[in-house]
Amino acid sequence: MLALLGLITILVLLTSIMTNRLSPLVALILVPLVAALIGGFGLETAKFIVDGLKGIAPVAAMFVFAIVFFGIVTDAGMMDPIIDRILKAVGLRPTRIVMGTALLALIIHLDGSGAVTFLITIPAMLPLYDRLGMDRRVLALVASLAAGVNFLPWTGPVLRASAALSVPVTDIFNPLILVQVVGLLFTFTTAYILGRREEKRLGLTGGADATGEAVVTGRVLTEAEQKTRRPKLFWVNILLTLGVLGTMMSGVVPAAIMFMIGTVIALVINYPKVDDQKARVDAHAKAALMMATILFAAGSFTGIMRGTGMLTAMAQGAAGFVPEAMAQHIPFGLGIIAMPLSLLFDPDSYYFGVMPVVAHVYENFGGAPIEIAQASILGQMTTGFPVSPLTPATFLVVGLTGISLGEHQRFAIPFLFGASVLMTFCAALIGVFPF
Template identity: 70%
Template structure:
C-alpha cells in the first residue's frame, strides 16, 4: 500500500510540474500532504514536515545569502571585466562558450559538491549568456552534465554505495575511470553541438564567416550600462570584490566553514565595503529579495516533500517492492538493466533511500544468483543521483540550478533529461563493452 501510494505521489508530482498544472511551490507542498493524509498518517504529517524543513534549512539559508552576495558584487561591477575578458577569449562564439561552461563546471566540481559547482559556475557565466541572448536552458544543462558525469570517489553516490556494500570505494570507482572518460567526451560533444546550434539560431555563423573567420568580432556589441547601473557600480573596488569572492569560495570549497555561514559573512562584508550608506545597503538587499524569497520558499517546500516521503516510509516501501518484480532468470542482465534505468530512478528515489534501501536488496539478490554485488554499485553510479541529481525534484541542487539560471523547473527537466539520460546510457553501454558489468 505504501509503495503504491509513494509511486503515485511522485508520478503526480512530476506530471503536474512538468505540464505546468501547478507551480513547483504548490506541488511540492500540496501533493505529499494529500498523500500522507490519504495514507492515514493524520496529524503525524506535521512532524514529517518539520523534520524535512529542518534538514533543508541550511541549504535554503545558503541559497538566500548566495543570491544576495552574488547580486551585490555583480551590482558593484565585479563581473563586468570578467565577462569582457571571457568575450575576448571565446570570440563571442556560443560553441566555445558552452564548452567553456562545461569545463569550468567540471573543474569546480572536483570538490564533489554539486551545490558549490552551481553557485560558482552559473553566476559567473549567466551574464554572458544574457548578453549574447543564448538559451539559458543550455547553461543549466552544461553545468548539470559536468557535475553529473564527474562522479569522483568522494562524491555522495560513490560514498553511499561503498558504505552500503561495505567495500573500498576504489573497488567501485577505479574500473569506471575509462567509462567516465567516455562520458566526459560525450558531454563535451553535446555542449559543442548545442553551441553550434545556438550560433545558427542567433545568426552568428554566417556573420563570422563573412567577417573573416573564427575570431572576427561577431555577436552583440558590448553592453551599455544604464544610468542606474552606473550609479551603483564600484569599478575601483573590482580587485577587493574579486578577492573577497575568491576567499569566500575557497573557504567554502575547502570545507572549513559551512557554506551558509560563509555566504552570510560574505554578504555582510560585500555590503559594508561597496555600500557603506545604510540606505544603499537596504536598496541592494531589496533589489534581490524577491529572487531570494522565491527560491527559499521552493527549497523549503522541497523539504516538505522529502520529509513526508521519508517519514511515512513510502520511499523505503517503494525500494523494497521494486526488486520483487525481477524474475530469477533475468539475473545476469540485472546490472546492465539497472545501469540503463539508473538515471530515471533519480526521479523516484533520493540517494539515501536508493543506496541504503533499494541497492543493497538488489545486490543481495544478485549475489545469491551468482553475481558480484560491486557490479550493482557500479551500474547504479552511472546514473542514480549522478547525472540524475540535477533534474530530480528530490534534491535541493535541482532548485539551485533552475533558480540561478532563472528558468522553470519543468522546462529544465524537459530540456535536460534526454541529454542526461543519453549520457547515462552511453556510459552503461561502454561499461558493458569493456566487460565491467555483464550484458
C-alpha cells in the same frame, strides 16, 4: 498498502505539476499531507514534516545566501571587465566568437541562473553573429551547452538532489569535479569545431577577420546599473569570490556558512551605507525566496514520505522487479538517459518524485543513494534544461535568438546528449559509480 499509497501519491504529484493543475509549492505540501492523513497517521504527520524541514534547512540557507552573494558582486561590477574583455578579444573571427560565447556563458552562469546567463550572453554576442551571417543556432547551442555542463553546488538540480536525499551538496558535487572538467572540454571542443565550420561556410578560412574595420563591442549599462557599480573594488570582489568558493569546496566550512559570511563581507565592502545594503538585498530577495519556498516544501514532502514509510515500501516493492545482477548498473543506466528525461519531467517532479524511489531501490541492493543523485545531475535538467519544453529558459533561448523551438531542439539535442553520455562514462571510469 503503504507501497500502493506511496505510488498513488507520486503519480498524483507528478500529474498535478506536469499538467499545471497545482504549482510545485502547493503540490509538494498538499499531496503528501493528504496521503498521510488518508493513511491514518493523523497528527504524527506534523512531526514528519518538522523532521523533513530540519534536514532541508542547510540547503535552503545556502541557496538563499548564494543568490544574494552573487547578486551583490555582480551588481558591484565584478563581471563587467570580464565580459568586455571577452567581447573585445573575439573580434570578427567566427572561431573566436563561438568559443568566446562558451566562455562568456560559463562565467555568467557562475551564479547558477540559466535565465540570467542567456539574458546577458545572447544579446551581447548576437550582433557579432548577425554581422558575419553566422548561424544563430550555434549561438543558442553553445550558450546552452556551457550553462548545462556547469552544474555547480548552488544550481537547482544539485540543490534538489541534495534536498531529496538529505545529503550535503559538496558530497554530491566534489567527486564530479573531474567529470565536469571533461564536460567543459567537450563544450570548448564543440565550440571550436562549430566555429571552424562557420568559417568555412562563410569563406573566412584565410585567418583574417571578415572586414578590416575596428570592432567596438561592449555592454551598455543602464543608469540604475551604473549607480550600483564599484569598479575600484573589482579585484577585492574577485579575491572574495575565490575565497568563498575555495573554502566551501574544500569542506572545511559548510557551504551555507561560507555564503553567509561572504554575503556580509560583500555588503560591507561594496555598500557600506545601510540603505544601500537593504536595496541590494531587496533586489535579489524575490529570486532567493522563490527557490527557498520550493526547497522547504520539498523538505515537507520528503519528511512525510520517509516518516510514513511510503518511500521504503515503494522501494522494496519495486526492487522485486529488478534482477539482482542488473542492480549495480542502475546509476550508469540512469546517467545515460538522464538528459532525455528532462523532456519528460520538470526538475521538481523528477528530483522529488522519481529520483528518491530509484535511490531507495538501489539502496535495497546495497548501493549508495548518492550515486543515483550524481548520475541524475549529469543530464536531468543540467544539459537537458535548455531544450526542455518544461522550462522557461528554453523559450528564453529561442526568443532571444529568434529561432524556432524545433530548430533549436534538432540542432542542440545531439550535442547536449553527447555531453551527458560522455560525462556518464567518465564518472564510471573514475569510480563515482559502477558501470
